Amino acid sequence: MIDTYLIPLLKILFVLNATLVGVTYMVLLERKVIAWVQVRLGPMRVGPYGVLQPIADAVKLILKEDITPTRADKWVFTAAPIIVMVPALITFAVIPFGPVVNLFGRQVPLYITDVNVGLLYIVSVASIGVYGIILGGWASNSKFPLLASLRASAQLISYEVAVTMTLVSMIMTAGTLSMVKIVESQYNAHLWFIFVQPVAFVLFFIGGLAETNRAPFDMAEAEQELTGGFHTEYSGMRFALFFLAEYANMIVVSSVATTLFLGGWLRPFPNIAALSFLGIIPSWMWFLLKTFVFLYIFLWVRATLPRYRYDQLMRLGWKVLIPVAIANVVVTGIVMVLF
Amino acid sequence: MNQAIAFYVLSAFILGFAVLVVSTRNTVHAVLYLVLNFLAVAALYVLLTAQFLAVIQVLVYAGGIVVLYLFVVMLVNLKRPPEDHSAPQRHSWIGFGLSGLVLLELAVIIGYGSIAPPGPANAQNTDLAMYNVEKIGMLLYTDYLIPFEVASMLLLVAMVGAIILAKREL
Numbered sequence: 001m002i003d004t005y006l007i008p009l010l011k012i013l014f015v016l017n018a019t020l021v022g023v024t025y026m027v028l029l030e031r032k033v034i035a036w037v038q039v040r041l042g043p044m045r046v047g048p049y050g051v052l053q054p055i056a057d058a059v060k061l062i063l064k065e066d067i068t069p070t071r072a073d074k075w076v077f078t079a080a081p082i083i084v085m086v087p088a089l090i091t092f093a094v095i096p097f098g099p100v101v102n103l104f105g106r107q108v109p110l111y112i113t114d115v116n117v118g119l120l121y122i123v124s125v126a127s128i129g130v131y132g133i134i135l136g137g138w139a140s141n142s143k144f145p146l147l148a149s150l151r152a153s154a155q156l157i158s159y160e161v162a163v164t165m166t167l168v169s170m171i172m173t174a175g176t177l178s179m180v181k182i183v184e185s186q187y188n189a190h191l192w193f194i195f196v197q198p199v200a201f202v203l204f205f206i207g208g209l210a211e212t213n214r215a216p217f218d219m220a221e222a223e224q225e226l227t228g229g230f231h232t233e234y235s236g237m238r239f240a241l242f243f244l245a246e247y248a249n250m251i252v253v254s255s256v257a258t259t260l261f262l263g264g265w266l267r268p269f270p271n272i273a274a275l276s277f278l279g280i281i282p283s284w285m286w287f288l289l290k291t292f293v294f295l296y297i298f299l300w301v302r303a304t305l306p307r308y309r310y311d312q313l314m315r316l317g318w319k320v321l322i323p324v325a326i327a328n329v330v331v332t333g334i335v336m337v338l339f
Numbered sequence: 340m341n342q343a344i345a346f347y348v349l350s351a352f353i354l355g356f357a358v359l360v361v362s363t364r365n366t367v368h369a370v371l372y373l374v375l376n377f378l379a380v381a382a383l384y385v386l387l388t389a390q391f392l393a394v395i396q397v398l399v400y401a402g403g404i405v406v407l408y409l410f411v412v413m414l415v416n417l418k419r420p421p422e423d424h425s426a427p428q429r430h431s432w433i434g435f436g437l438s439g440l441v442l443l444e445l446a447v448i449i450g451y452g453s454i455a456p457p458g459p460a461n462a463q464n465t466d467l468a469m470y471n472v473e474k475i476g477m478l479l480y481t482d483y484l485i486p487f488e489v490a491s492m493l494l495l496v497a498m499v500g501a502i503i504l505a506k507r508e509l
Contacts, residue, residue: 116390117471124401131371134413138413177472
């Protein structure tokens with residue numbers, strides 16, 4: 001009873017809340033990091049060094065007037081932010097934060113579930129998130145959101161192909177689709193897969209930037225061209241859902257990249273006994289550290305690189321990333337057969 | 340028992356969404372009901388411990404093909420009423436004929452299923468849940484190799500055809 005219902009429920013509660021808190025603080029971190037890059041201070045007024053800024057933002061967004069445009073499609077307009085947010089959150093069901101640990105005398109795995117199609121589950125759930133963007137733009141009944149949502153969905157669909165092809169080569173290397181087994185196979189291989197599949201890593205990272213609509217691929221919300229993008233007509237909490245979903249997706253991409261390429265919860269060089277003093281840092285801490293590095297790179301890239309032009313973006317996706325990803329799959333296959 | 344309840348609830352959802360797809364006036368809403376329908380079918384696959392199929396159903400149909408439907412529906416102007424067809428009577432006869440064929444096919448499948456001996460039941464289910472992907476992979480590349488390759492050729496032909504239609508003066 002406790003093992004089948006109570007512990008998973010508690011884990012789900014914990015992961016959901018941790019994600020939402022993490023997401024709000026990602027917003028603060030982003031503002032701080034960009035401020036530091038631009039030699040500013042960033043938010044400083046609310047709390048010491050602005051640490052309470054996310055709470056102030058949340059209160060402001062909840063209290064704001066909730067406007068639905070008169071000629072909008074009400075049901076779809078309401079559903080769109082939810083459709084964006086839910087897939088971003090349920091992806092965490094299969095992400096392994098750590099191995100099975102002993103907690104209060106009970107064997108508790110530090111992941112909600114381990115299904116044998118874990119990686120495919122993440123890809124398929126992420127593909128549902130596109131609907132929120134398309135429908136949000138369409139239901140607003142306004143031209144800039146519609147244009148932005150068409151752009152965004154075209155971009156997401158094209159980069160999804162490249163990312164999925166990249167994942168195929170990863171699956172071939174790991175020999176499994178289960179997220180937990182992927183980490184275990186990195187332990188058995190004595191090596192993080194970033195050293196086995198460097199090309200796949202670069203492709204996955206570029207694709208991840210594009211799939212989360214982050215700079216330099218943030219075409220969907222190009223302020224200068226589209227007055228804010230597909231969520232122009234949204235206000236208050238509904239806008240906040242779109243906004244938070246973007247950050248939740250960043251966390252998803254970062255944790256998937258950590259699991260696939262940086263050995264998940266494993267410490268660096270997991271099989272070298274001389275480095276076993278690194279084991280004093282618990283496994284989930286390693287996972288969070290690696291994920292944080294990815295998140296920081298996301299912000300760093302945003303502060304550094306200018307936005308791509310739309311045609312350049314599509315050309316990069318279809319003429320560079322997808323062929324390279326397919327070539328990577330073929331080369332991986334050849335190498336696996338030969339050695 | 341629980342499985343039976345889940346099956347009937349899911350089937351009711353699937354049929355309900357299917358009816359809504361054809362009955363609703365707004366085409367975008369129809370496409371959305373189609374997505375819900377596909378998701379319910381995916382849940383049905385999970386109930387049959389076919390997780391791989393369920394995930395692929397969501398990925399390919401709900402997440403891929405229907406997005407393209409949505410594009411077409413949004414970009415084609417559907418505000419004006421459909422043009423009068425020259426012979427609505429004839430079209431409805433074609434429709435009736437096709438539905439009759441589908442019904443016949445279903446009847447044959449159900450009839451065959453009731454005659455044929457039942458497959459190995461729950462004994463293998465845990466095994467199936469653990470090695471879902473491996474089993475499908477083995478079947479696709481051994482017993483069903485030729486249908487698999489034919490299907491991929493069909494998709495290739497469709498792709499070439501689409502490119503030729505889109506770019507007439509290539």
